[in-house]
Amino acid sequence: MEDCLFCKITAGEMDTDFVYEDDKVVAFEDVNPQAPVHLLIVPKKHISTILELEEEDYSLISHIYKVANKLAEAEGIAEDGFRIVHNCKEEGGQTVFHIHFHLLGGRSMQWPPG
Numbered sequence: 345m346e347d348c349l350f351c352k353i354t355a356g357e358m359d360t361d362f363v364y365e366d367d368k369v370v371a372f373e374d375v376n377p378q379a380p381v382h383l384l385i386v387p388k389k390h391i392s393t394i395l396e397l398e399e400e401d402y403s404l405i406s407h408i409y410k411v412a413n414k415l416a417e418a419e420g421i422a423e424d425g426f427r428i429v430h431n432c433k434e435e436g437g438q439t440v441f442h443i444h445f446h447l448l449g450g451r452s453m454q455w456p457p458g
Contacts, residue, residue, distance in 0.1 A: 387408065
C-alpha cells in the first residue's frame, strides 16, 4: 500500500533504526513510548487488521511471538515480565492500519490497561 506508514518503514523508505529485522518482520522503538522498553514488531506483509488474516498468515503471527520473546530477552525484560499488545480497529485503539504488535516492559504494568 503506497500510503501506508508501516509499509514505507518496512521497505526502508523512511529513516528508521531497526532493532531487529528478518525476512518477515522488522522491530523498532515506538516514537511515543509508554514504557522504558516499547518496541513495535511489524510484519513486512501489509495486512490492515487482524480480521483480514488469511490461512497462510497464521504462521506469521507465530513468528511475531517468537521474535517478541527474542527481543524481550535481548532488552532484559524477559525475567521480570513484559506485555504484548495488539489493537484492532478504531475502538480497539488501532491508529495505523497495518497490523503490528507492541512489546512493552521495564516497569510494572497495570490492569485494566485502559
